[in-house]
């Protein structure tokens with residue numbers, strides 16, 4: 533059949549001042565260009581350049597009602613509500629794109645797969661600039677000033693190969709040749725963000741660039757900007773990170789080791805929504821309840837490494853929203869439940885820390901409802917069996933105590 537109307541989004545970085553300006557990496561940050569609108573549209577699955585230009589057609593009217601999130605605050609979809617159940621292969625237009633971008637794309641793709649349980653593979657063999665994407669492929673390219681926004685939000689975007697686009701603007705689009713489904717995507721990263729040897733330029737910085745690539749790949753999956761309204765720069769700020777979602781305009785997100793991963797409170801929820809639409813078996817997410825029906829809670833909702841985990845009245849907050857990954861991690865606020873130092877002793881500190889993939893962070897539930905630290909065989913225990921808010925959680929030998937019985941999201 534013919535290509536269905538496909539809606540796409542574009543994103544990037546622009547602005548010299550105000551909330552939209554890219555965050556400089558440090559003193560001496562260089563200039564950034566004037567602000568430009570940041571939406572686009574596409575009406576074909578194929579990437580067809582004519583005379584070096586690919587026209588993406590008009591943006592649908594729905595595109596502009598960005599205030600109406602389908603669910604929650606801080607993440608938004610464009611029209612697509614599903615991912616492709618068979619997953620995606622991410623490819624590169626040319627060798628330079630692959631050489632420079634692969635490490636960022638790999639990290640983003642791993643996170644997309646972790647969040648959605650949908651398969652993402654990477655193929656670094658260049659496809660050429662005239663490649664027409666089949667279903668299930670996302671193609672990414674590095675070009676100088678590749679993106680040209682329309683003069684107004686409902687006017688077409690263009691992608692150009694001659695460097696005549698907008699400085700410091702990358703863009704990402706998705707296509708939908710099956711109703712409601714993101715079937716493929718394409719993204720173009722402005723090469724001006726990189727030095728000649730493929731490093732992040734100083735005013736951009738490595739941390740920011742990681743989030744930037746995740747932002748554009750988020751667009752290729754069907755995520756829209758997370759801004760609360762059409763007013764630019766008014767994204768929700770996470771109570772977890774103190775940062776904005778990756779899908780904010782411009783991309784922002786975690787400024788620490790979590791950089792480039794999708795923000796659990798926001799972007800992750802949009803990706804889960806899309807994956808659920810595809811029928812994916814998502815990692816369970818929700819509260820973990822224990823003694824006195826109180827919740828496993830990150831103290832003060834602070835994501836700093838070393839923050840204690842405690843028992844607290846359930847309040848539906850993000851500090852009590854745990855994602856149970858297949859790899860045995862319990863994640864809240866974009867970090868992992870951690871047995872401090874992986875020490876095997878009663879009373880050892882249970883805390884939140886950067887996810888490392890290490891044995892300090894691998895847990896499983898047993899038939900008695902206990903949460904077992906796999907490496908030590910000891911369990912999560914409410915200190916002294918006390919039910920007061922703020923009672924700290926510790927590691928302890930498994931026994932038959934109510935303070936060791938938990939109910940986890942399924």
Ligand SMILES: [Zn+2]
Pocket residue numbers: 542543544570747751757780781
């Ligand atoms: Zn964007």
